[in-house]
Amino acid sequence: xxxxSQNPRHKITKRGQNVTFRxxxxxxxxxxxxxxxxxxxxxxxLTYFQNEAQLEKSRLLSDRFSAExxxxxxxxxxxxxTEQGDSAMYLCASSPxxxxxxxxxFGQGTRLTVV
Amino acid sequence: xxxxxxxxxxxxxxxxxxxxxxxxxxxxGSQSFFWYRQYSGKSPELIMFIYSNGDKEDGRFTxxxxxxxxxxxxxxxxxxPSDSATYLCAVDGTDKLIxxxxxxLQVFP
Numbered sequence: 696x697x698x699x700s701q702n703p704r705h706k707i708t709k710r711g712q713n714v715t716f717r718x719x720x721x722x723x724x725x726x727x728x729x730x731x732x733x734x735x736x737x738x739x740x741l742t743y744f745q746n747e748a749q750l751e752k753s754r755l756l757s758d759r760f761s762a763e764x765x766x767x768x769x770x771x772x773x774x775x776x777t778e779q780g781d782s783a784m785y786l787c788a789s790s791p792x793x794x795x796x797x798x799x800x801f802g803q804g805t806r807l808t809v810v
Numbered sequence: 811x812x813x814x815x816x817x818x819x820x821x822x823x824x825x826x827x828x829x830x831x832x833x834x835x836x837x838x839g840s841q842s843f844f845w846y847r848q849y850s851g852k853s854p855e856l857i858m859f860i861y862s863n864g865d866k867e868d869g870r871f872t873x874x875x876x877x878x879x880x881x882x883x884x885x886x887x888x889x890x891p892s893d894s895a896t897y898l899c900a901v902d903g904t905d906k907l908i909x910x911x912x913x914x915l916q917v918f919p
Contacts (some may be wrong), residue, residue, distance in 0.1 A: 737898050737909030751905055786853055799907055801853040
């Protein structure tokens with residue numbers, strides 16, 4: 696499978712715990728995005744990497760959230776001290792280089808439930 | 811703040827009919843526009859993108875763009891029950907996509 700891969704697919708955690716999600720983009724894609732989606736809403740942008748550089752972060756990304764892409768390949772999104780409001784689907788997407796458009800291909804998502 | 815507006819629906823159409831999904835956007839400088847399909851509990855799947863005024867056809871799908879009116883639409887011809895999903899409109903917001911809330915389409919037999 697050469698698509699975007701996310702792990703885990705589902706995560707249930709207790710409030711206050713830390714969680715980490717992983718995203719493996721399509722191999723030739725140098726651009727990687729994290730989005731969050733709650734029920735009845737469209738995906739909301741969280742952060743963007745070009746290769747290993749984090750070029751943009753949304754105001755939605757509080758200081759409890761951190762994302763890395765250390766070697767320009769896979770990325771991780773960590774949420775510290777989770778809150779019930781963090782419950783959502785976390786989506787990773789990637790885009791190829793040197794394109795005019797920002798067409799993005801999404802992974803299956805990680806559904807987080809904070810209890 | 812750039813915004814993308816969609817009617818949340820549901821839009822109900824009979825099998826074989828044309829489904830018309832609409833989207834407006836606030837940033838007149840937007841250049842590229844995307845339609846994604848999202849089945850319940852699944853991730854968004856890219857259907858089409860368009861960046862020139864006019865129509866772009868791909869199989870049963872036609873995207874229409876009118877930059878003067880800041881309006882994008884998606885037509886689905888010969889709608890099938892398998893087309894029942896939420897359709898997300900997205901606009902290129904410089905290094906990211908800005909999504910609408912999506913329109914839920916129901917195609918009944």
